[in-house]
Amino acid sequence: MAKRVNTVHTVEDLREIVADWRAEGHLVGLVATMGALHEGHTSLIGIALEHASRVIVSIFVNPTQFAPNEDFAAYPRDTAGDNLKVAKSGAHLIYAPNNEQMYASDFSTQIFVGGVSDGLCGAARPHFFSGVATVVAKLFLQAMPDITVFGEKDYQQLLVVKRMVRDLDLPIEIVHGPIVRESDGLALSSRNAYLSEAERAVAPLLNRVISDIASDVGEGRAVAESLEAGRVRLDSTGFLVDYLELRGAENLAPITDIAERPARVFVAAHLGSTRLIDNVAINPSTEQRRT
Ligand code: PAF
Numbered sequence: 001m002a003k004r005v006n007t008v009h010t011v012e013d014l015r016e017i018v019a020d021w022r023a024e025g026h027l028v029g030l031v032a033t034m035g036a037l038h039e040g041h042t043s044l045i046g047i048a049l050e051h052a053s054r055v056i057v058s059i060f061v062n063p064t065q066f067a068p069n070e071d072f073a074a075y076p077r078d079t080a081g082d083n084l085k086v087a088k089s090g091a092h093l094i095y096a097p098n099n100e101q102m103y104a105s106d107f108s109t110q111i112f113v114g115g116v117s118d119g120l121c122g123a124a125r126p127h128f129f130s131g132v133a134t135v136v137a138k139l140f141l142q143a144m145p146d147i148t149v150f151g152e153k154d155y156q157q158l159l160v161v162k163r164m165v166r167d168l169d170l171p172i173e174i175v176h177g178p179i180v181r182e183s184d185g186l187a188l189s190s191r192n193a194y195l196s197e198a199e200r201a202v203a204p205l206l207n208r209v210i211s212d213i214a215s216d217v218g219e220g221r222a223v224a225e226s227l228e229a230g231r232v233r234l235d236s237t238g239f240l241v242d243y244l245e246l247r248g249a250e251n252l253a254p255i256t257d258i259a260e261r262p263a264r265v266f267v268a269a270h271l272g273s274t275r276l277i278d279n280v281a282i283n284p285s286t287e288q289r290r291t
Contacts, residue, residue, distance in 0.1 A: 002084070002087035002088040003087060004083070004087055005083065005086050005087045005091060005092065005093060005094055006093055006094070007083070007093075007094040007095075007096050008093065008094070008095055008096075009095075009096055009097055009098060009101065010097070010101055011097070011101065011142045014056070014093075014095050014142055014143060015142070017093060018054075018056075018143060018144060021054045026052070026053040026054040027051070027052040027053050027054070027146045027147070028052055028054050028055075028056065028143070028144070028145045028146050028147075029048035029049070029051055029052030029054070029055040029056070029145055029146065029147045029148065029149070030048070030055070030056045030057075030058060030139065030140070030143045030145035030147075030148045031044045031045050031048050031055065031056070031057050031058070031091070031148070031149055032058045032060075032135075032136055032139050032148065032150075033057060033058060033059055034059070034060065034061045034062065034075065034190070035059040035060075035061060035076075035077055035078060035079070035082050035190075036075070036076035036077065036078050036081075036082070036190035036193070037057075037059075037078075037081070037082045037085045037086070037190075038180075038188045038189075038190065039180050039188055040151055040153060040177075040179070040180040040187075040188035040189070041057075041085070042085055042088075042089045043177060043178075043180050044149040044150075044151055044177040045057060045086070045089040045090070045091045045149075046089065046090075047149045047175055047177050048091070048147065048148070048149045048175070049089075049090055049091070051146075051147045051149075051173070051175060052145070052146060052147050054092045054093070055090075055091040055092055055093075056091070056092065056093045056094075056095050056143055056145065057086050057089075057091045057093070057094050057095070058094075058095040058096070058097075058139050058143070059079075059082055059094060059095070059096045060096065060097055060102060060135070060139075061075050061077065062102075062131060062132070062135040063099065063103075063131075064103070064127070064130075064131035064134060064135065065127070065128050065129075065131030065132050065135065066127075066131070067125065067127050067128075070125075071191075071194075074194075075190070076190050076193050079096075082094070095139075095142075095143065097142075102135065102138060109134065110130050110134050111130060111133040111134045111137050111164060112129075112130045112133070113129060113130075113133050113160045113163050113164050113167070115163065115251065115252075116156065116159040116160050116163050116251060116252050117129035117130070117133075117156075117160050119243075119245075119247075119252065120156050120243055120245065120247070120252065120266055120268070121156050121157075121268060121277065122156065123243070124242050124243070124268065129156070129157070129160050132157055132160060132161070133160055133161070133164050136161055136164070137164060137168070137170075140165075140170055140172055145172055146171075146172065146173065147172065147173040147174070147175055148161075148172055148173070148174055148175070149174075149175045149176075149177045150162075150174060150175075150176065150177065151176075151177040151178075151179065151180075152176055152177060152178055152179050152279070153179045153180075153187050153188070153189065153277070153278070153279075154277070155264065155266065155279045156252060156266070158174075158176065159250075159251070159252060161174060162174050179278075179279075181207065182204070184204040185204045185207035185208060185211070186200075186203050186204045186206070186207060187207065187276075187277075187278045189276065189277075191274055191275070191276070192274075192276075194272075194273065194274040195271065195272070195274055196272065199271045199272050199274065202237055202238060202239075202271060203271055203276060205233070205234065205237055205239070206234070206239065206267060206269060206271075206276055206278050207278050207280070209230040209233050209234055209244075209267070210230065210244075210265040210266075210267050210278055210279065210280050211280050212230065213226045213227060213229075213230045213244075213246075213265045214264075214265050214280045214281070214282045216229075217246065217258055217263075217265075217282055218258065218282050218283065223246050223255075223256055223258075224256075227244055227245070227246065227265075230244055230267075231244050234267075234269055238271065239269040239270065239271055240269060240270040240271075241267070241268075241269045242268035242269055242270065242275065243266065243267065243268050244265075244266070244267045244269075245265070245266050245267075246258075246263055246264070246265055246266075246282075247263065247264060247266055248260075248261050248262065248263055248264075249261070249262040249263055249264045249281060249287050250262065250287075258282050258283065262281065262282070262283055262287045263281075263282045263283070264279045264280060264281050264282065265279060265280050265282065266278075266279045267279065
């Protein structure tokens with residue numbers, strides 16, 4: 001049986017443990033999560049363990065990245081399951097602050113990361129990336145990790161965090177975690193739990209459509225025509241497309257010529273009441289996975 005992993009709830013307790021680890025010469029890694037852990041998260045923990053000798057998993061459902069009409073209250077929470085998964089993953093500590101610990105009643109600081117936050121999810125969820133950047137900055141300053149791993153599933157979030165770390169000179173290395181998929185291609189997400197049986201059967205089409213666009217464009221088909229064909233497939237299968245776009249993989253700038261620089265196809269679409277996102281690289285071998 002996997003060894004139980006300790007959970008701390010306060011910055012003081014977290015810092016005490018991290019200070020001891022540092023005194024022992026350990027490199028510290030952090031994987032930031034909102035819990036309801038799945039294999040996507042445990043793969044990020046696995047990557048963190050390749051880079052650091054002590055790994056913290058933070059679990060905090062961050063209210064400031066949800067708009068009032070979004071699923072903060074319904075977001076899946078599974079403390080017992082998360083504890084087991086972290087124990088099995090080999091990580092060393094869970095940091096699970098409560099809301100009061102993270103946000104004083106008169107909390108009034110927000111981090112806005114320009115550029116990479118614009119468009120895609122930033123257009124549909126204008127509050128989202130400042131909520132993410134602010135909480136991630138806090139987690140970084142609380143834990144002061146040497147490295148952190150962010151998944152490519154939330155690719156725009158990954159770039160927002162990278163830009164923030166670069167702009168604020170935070171001494172943290174960011175490692176990319178590749179997307180983990182079900183065998184039918186559906187990207188793992190805590191929100192997949194919301195899908196009905198019928199929606200779950202249709203959901204893998206999202207990945208098939210963007211993979212087809214990536215290979216068509218890679219073989220020279222016009223970008224606009226390819227995206228339009230993909231949109232028609234999604235529309236006709238019951239998805240409500242939020243965006244379906246080709247963007248530069250390094251800074252999310254709109255891109256029409258894939259010879260210019262590495263590019264990815266990005267999609268967000270609603271299936272019933274569930275919003276799914278996914279992305280695929282057009283030319284993965286040209287992308288940089290560490291900063
Ligand atoms: O990707 C997530 O789970 C969240 O956005 C994060 C990075 C933990 C911040 O709350």
